[in-house]
Amino acid sequence: MKESNLDRGHSFELQSLDNFEGQPPIQLTFVKREGQKYPGNSGHHYGTNCQEVLRAVIARIAYLDGQIRDDRNSIVAGHLGRAIYLLEQRAAERHGRQTPSPFEAIFGETCEDCGHVGCKGACHDD
Secondary structure (H helix, E strand, O other), X not given: OEEOOOXXXXXXXXXXXXXXXXXXXXXXXXXXXXXXXXXXXXOOEOOEOHHHHHHHHHHHHHHHHHHOOOHHHHHHHHHHHHHHHHHHHHHHHHOOOOOOOHHHHHHOOEOOOOOOEOOOOOOOOO
């Protein structure tokens, strides 16, 4: 993984394995917003958030565990789940919402506008 020089902190090139055809690197782009709540950001674009990436990694770990069972997979998934919970807890506190349960943080429905659980579309009311 290397951070892209195009948009520091928001754009990353991920290592591509088994790329025999010389395809371009896989790009991971995080949402970029600007304004008072996003100090240091200049410009904006669509993208994902950390929680969504971690949810995908949890799903990948579950798939791998189905192929070859290993107790460490559940430990890894647990740590990733705790990271998601902490990020969702932080977002809820910043926006004055009730903190979701750990289960909701990981598996709950996410808002299409902000990407967080428990928002129910009120993310841009403040």
